Amino acid sequence: MDKLSLDTLGRHLQSLRLARGLSLSQLAAAAGIAKSNLSRLEAGNGNPTLDTIWRIAVQLEVPFSQLVEPVSAPVEEEGIQVRLIDRGGDTPQVDVYWMSCAPHILRVAETHTPGAQESVMVISGELEAGLEGETRLLGPGESHTFPADQPHLYRTGETWATLLVTIVYAAQGDVL
Amino acid sequence: MDKLSLDTLGRHLQSLRLARGLSLSQLAAAAGIAKSNLSRLEAGNGNPTLDTIWRIAVQLEVPFSQLVEPVSAPVEEEGIQVRLIDRGGDTPQVDVYWMSCAPHILRVAETHTPGAQESVMVISGELEAGLEGETRLLGPGESHTFPADQPHLYRTGETWATLLVTIVYAAQGDVL
DNA sequence: TTTGCTCGTTCGATATATGGAACGCTTTAT
DNA sequence: ATAAAGCGTTCCATATATCGAACGAGCAAA
Numbered sequence: 001m002d003k004l005s006l007d008t009l010g011r012h013l014q015s016l017r018l019a020r021g022l023s024l025s026q027l028a029a030a031a032g033i034a035k036s037n038l039s040r041l042e043a044g045n046g047n048p049t050l051d052t053i054w055r056i057a058v059q060l061e062v063p064f065s066q067l068v069e070p071v072s073a074p075v076e077e078e079g080i081q082v083r084l085i086d087r088g089g090d091t092p093q094v095d096v097y098w099m100s101c102a103p104h105i106l107r108v109a110e111t112h113t114p115g116a117q118e119s120v121m122v123i124s125g126e127l128e129a130g131l132e133g134e135t136r137l138l139g140p141g142e143s144h145t146f147p148a149d150q151p152h153l154y155r156t157g158e159t160w161a162t163l164l165v166t167i168v169y170a171a172q173g174d175v176l
Numbered sequence: 177m178d179k180l181s182l183d184t185l186g187r188h189l190q191s192l193r194l195a196r197g198l199s200l201s202q203l204a205a206a207a208g209i210a211k212s213n214l215s216r217l218e219a220g221n222g223n224p225t226l227d228t229i230w231r232i233a234v235q236l237e238v239p240f241s242q243l244v245e246p247v248s249a250p251v252e253e254e255g256i257q258v259r260l261i262d263r264g265g266d267t268p269q270v271d272v273y274w275m276s277c278a279p280h281i282l283r284v285a286e287t288h289t290p291g292a293q294e295s296v297m298v299i300s301g302e303l304e305a306g307l308e309g310e311t312r313l314l315g316p317g318e319s320h321t322f323p324a325d326q327p328h329l330y331r332t333g334e335t336w337a338t339l340l341v342t343i344v345y346a347a348q349g350d351v352l
Numbered sequence: 353t354t355t356g357c358t359c360g361t362t363c364g365a366t367a368t369a370t371g372g373a374a375c376g377c378t379t380t381a382t
Numbered sequence: 383a384t385a386a387a388g389c390g391t392t393c394c395a396t397a398t399a400t401c402g403a404a405c406g407a408g409c410a411a412a
Contacts, residue, residue, distance in 0.1 A: 024359075035360075049223045050226070052399085141342075223368080225369065225370080
């Protein structure tokens with residue numbers, strides 16, 4: 001296995017542990033593993049068992065993929081990057097976009113077909129979005145829905161923001 | 177570690193392998209592990225090393241959270257296809273999946289981390305989703321949000337359904 | 353200072369995950 | 383029919399992940 005992955009595992013472990021103010025001994029005890037084991041893992045040596053990873057992940061309260069998979073760094077682009085995820089059929093048509101915004105951008109969206117609704121779900125970072133004058137500040141996991149046929153905007157602050165944008169073209173029913 | 181998790185790992189492994197038309201021997205050889213090892217893992221016994229899991233995940237071409245975490249498990253029923261769209265960082269972590277369901281499938285999802293919230297946005301088709309006994313019938317552009325740490329289900333009717341599933345792992349803020 | 357506590361690391365012993373060679377079974381070819 | 387090749391499983395030897403104990407360092411209270 002890639003040695004790099006073990007390194008990242010170690011660094012993730014340590015940073016997550018420190019972020020929670022836990023000592024190595026405390027975490028090891030809480031997880032029910034030997035601290036010698038945890039020590040080696042944080043050092044980047046070792047090749048933990050699923051059982052071990054599981055116990056640690058439970059204690060750190062993270063889905064365990066977070067321990068081993070590299071943090072997705074925002075692509076080095078300027079401005080805004082948009083990707084069409086999927087597009088539904090008719091009645092009503094639904095478009096889903098994945099979107100990544102650099103810090104300090106302001107985007108005033110064009111108006112769409114009358115009756116269209118737009119939903120924004122923030123995946124990571126922070127984003128201000130909504131109708132002009134009625135925007136909301138959204139963090140990860142938060143969402144906002146507004147009419148897409150009126151001028152609306154996206155604005156980022158100090159950080160990158162990744163989000164999903166869903167556009168429903170025929171106004172209908174409840175939307176998120 | 178939870179024996180249940182090892183079972184699910186085994187079932188995931190086998191279903192993913194079969195879905196790709198690989199024999200156990202082939203996969204083991206391709207991944208560079210002994211087939212005795214893989215055999216034991218699929219049987220639900222054993223406690224694989226991170227190295228082993230990694231090698232298998234690479235060969236199956238799945239982000240390896242798919243092997244162990246419940247949401248993206250097209251296990252028992254075929255006819256469900258799941259793709260990880262994006263994954264946010266910490267505080268809170270947000271996972272976004274694209275999902276396609278065949279007609280007449282019923283999927284009872286396992287529980288995630290306590291406090292997790294799950295949002296379903298239907299892109300096309302129709303889908304019944306929500307907590308057991310509190311499901312809602314959703315059409316294109318409609319969405320539903322419910323706690324993900326309780327048993328919940330997806331059910332399709334006569335048609336295919338395409339949807340987005342967003343999981344927010346740390347309960348926090350409005351998810352309406 | 354000394355004592356006592358906790359920290360993270362390192363060491364040897366043990367438990368066990370892995371690899372490799374059998375095995376019996378089924379399928380395909382001769 | 384027999385042979386040959388592939389399948390998945392089960393055994394044992396070995397590599398190694400884990401454990402528990404001992405260690406030195408840092409810190410606070412006596």
